[in-house]
Amino acid sequence: MSATTTSSAASRTLQPVPGTAVSRFLSDGWVTTWRNLMKIIRVPEILLFSLIQPIMFVLLFTFVFGAAIEIPGDGYESFLMAGIFAQTVVFGSTYSGAAMAQDLKDGIIDRFRTLPMSGAAVLVGRTNGDLVINGLSMIVMMLTGLAVGWRVNSSPLEFLAGVALLLLFAYAFSWVMAFLGMAVKSPEIINNASFLILFPLTFISNAFVPSERLPEPLRIFAEWNPVSSLVQSARELFGNVPPGTPVGDAWTAQNPIATVLIGVVVLLVVFVPLSIRTFATLSR
Amino acid sequence: MAFIEAHGLVKTYSPKGAPVVRALDGLDLEVPQGTVTALLGPNGAGKTTTVKVLTTLISPDEGSATIDGVDVLADPQAIRRMIGASGQYAAVDENLTGLENLMMVGRLYHLGAKVARQRATELIELFDLVESQNRPVKGYSGGMRRRIDLAGALVIKPPVLFLDEPTTGLDPRSRLGLWDVIETLVSDGTTVLLTTQYLEEADRLADSISVIDNGRVIAKGTADELKASVGGQRVALTVVDEADGDAVRNLLASHGTGEPIVTGGRTWVVPVDDGPAALAAIMAAASTAGIALHDAGMRRPTLDDVFLQLTGHVAEATDETTESAA
Numbered sequence: 001m002s003a004t005t006t007s008s009a010a011s012r013t014l015q016p017v018p019g020t021a022v023s024r025f026l027s028d029g030w031v032t033t034w035r036n037l038m039k040i041i042r043v044p045e046i047l048l049f050s051l052i053q054p055i056m057f058v059l060l061f062t063f064v065f066g067a068a069i070e071i072p073g074d075g076y077e078s079f080l081m082a083g084i085f086a087q088t089v090v091f092g093s094t095y096s097g098a099a100m101a102q103d104l105k106d107g108i109i110d111r112f113r114t115l116p117m118s119g120a121a122v123l124v125g126r127t128n129g130d131l132v133i134n135g136l137s138m139i140v141m142m143l144t145g146l147a148v149g150w151r152v153n154s155s156p157l158e159f160l161a162g163v164a165l166l167l168l169f170a171y172a173f174s175w176v177m178a179f180l181g182m183a184v185k186s187p188e189i190i191n192n193a194s195f196l197i198l199f200p201l202t203f204i205s206n207a208f209v210p211s212e213r214l215p216e217p218l219r220i221f222a223e224w225n226p227v228s229s230l231v232q233s234a235r236e237l238f239g240n241v242p243p244g245t246p247v248g249d250a251w252t253a254q255n256p257i258a259t260v261l262i263g264v265v266v267l268l269v270v271f272v273p274l275s276i277r278t279f280a281t282l283s284r
Numbered sequence: 285m286a287f288i289e290a291h292g293l294v295k296t297y298s299p300k301g302a303p304v305v306r307a308l309d310g311l312d313l314e315v316p317q318g319t320v321t322a323l324l325g326p327n328g329a330g331k332t333t334t335v336k337v338l339t340t341l342i343s344p345d346e347g348s349a350t351i352d353g354v355d356v357l358a359d360p361q362a363i364r365r366m367i368g369a370s371g372q373y374a375a376v377d378e379n380l381t382g383l384e385n386l387m388m389v390g391r392l393y394h395l396g397a398k399v400a401r402q403r404a405t406e407l408i409e410l411f412d413l414v415e416s417q418n419r420p421v422k423g424y425s426g427g428m429r430r431r432i433d434l435a436g437a438l439v440i441k442p443p444v445l446f447l448d449e450p451t452t453g454l455d456p457r458s459r460l461g462l463w464d465v466i467e468t469l470v471s472d473g474t475t476v477l478l479t480t481q482y483l484e485e486a487d488r489l490a491d492s493i494s495v496i497d498n499g500r501v502i503a504k505g506t507a508d509e510l511k512a513s514v515g516g517q518r519v520a521l522t523v524v525d526e527a528d529g530d531a532v533r534n535l536l537a538s539h540g541t542g543e544p545i546v547t548g549g550r551t552w553v554v555p556v557d558d559g560p561a562a563l564a565a566i567m568a569a570a571s572t573a574g575i576a577l578h579d580a581g582m583r584r585p586t587l588d589d590v591f592l593q594l595t596g597h598v599a600e601a602t603d604e605t606t607e608s609a610a
Contacts, residue, residue, distance in 0.1 A: 117394075
């Protein structure tokens, strides 16, 4: 090994700026988040369809089912909105699955994995991207809801808590989907598979009809379904619980907000480390 | 100690419902500092798997590897700070512009926003992409994507560069352009390991060639050394009509010292003992047999001949852009 070439090759190499592990993690997380936000800007169709879908759901459900489903109090619009919010943000979290699978397929993940960056930051950036899309969807849905007669009957603080809870749950769910995306590795399969999971999860719940009217096995599933707890929490925090609604016997039905928070913690504790480990050992 | 060293690398894959694939089967490699080494071999030989091990993408089942004395398996982050890697699939973000892609890579090497931008601009100029730098990569041609991908590997001016089939799937003009760029790079002392299934590419770019087959290095040396190891002269005939193939094969087999092989459909090559005499005899025989010749002559052995001699099969450059299971 010749000493001259060692020094010339090593000295011209660009060196990283000084930084701590934490500052590098934050920088990597920001760069990958930025990358996912640029995708939203450069491919506006993604945002367009993720916004049109909730508007369509609001209009379809209120006008098609609204006439047939009788809800005491402010009527079906008021009852429905929390359900639509929950369904939309949970569906919104599936982008992480499809996007991780697509990035794997494109080889950009291999590029990231040869760089001295934090692997976890790639996943943070990805799930942050979902969070932004979901935040924008929430705004559009709320405006649509207001237009069809939905009203918030609670304090601003409760309202914000409701929005935060919806986004937090969806964020935790993004980590589940990111993990599945890496496990399945095919954007097409993960898209179809997530519909198979998410349709039952959101429909066998109290999102669109009061769950006490469901047949017994479905009612039990609905009561223990975390999406029900999310919807119930949002209804309570937005002041949209119809008067005289019976509360289920299950602990989850009686303590919806605590249930959602526990669910979020469990999902994050399980899937954040699992996803990070899977990312580090990906091999194609 | 060589700059890049790998010893006894073994990597097996067990695809569902298929027999176990030994992608690497005890591969040894030494790349001296400041040289270009080519891993030459057909699809599935283990070239990409070797690069994936050395660039920290996968761990081998057995064996060890170091770069500049740093253990690849024990300290992957240290390796990542000193390497640049460019794959056979252009690993770029489709939705970002060329400039943004390179800036992102610089940021992820933690160069800081200012240096990352400066370096990205430099590379855009070096790779002649100034006019398209602000367009999303999805509108780029294949050759332009490769250039952005290669530029991404050069962001930190790394002392070690891995190029995995840098020109696979490119048209001949883009290939020549990329060869020029790579030649410029390696002239400044960067240590390069490149993989290729094109003999011509290894011949042109590499100081040293390691021929790989079935996950092992089966020969190594300079292009000239490898050709000399095959030895002897060859007679090459190009026929006008492909239908004359069988007749030519028989004719060459009776005059040559080995098995005739066909390259490019109409050109047949056979090793011979006494070149000029054999050429004269073969041409006379072809004339007698009424075989119309487009071209005839003597030539030195090529890397194609080397590959055939070493592996018993012809190196085929296929259109496949991915190396299955490797």
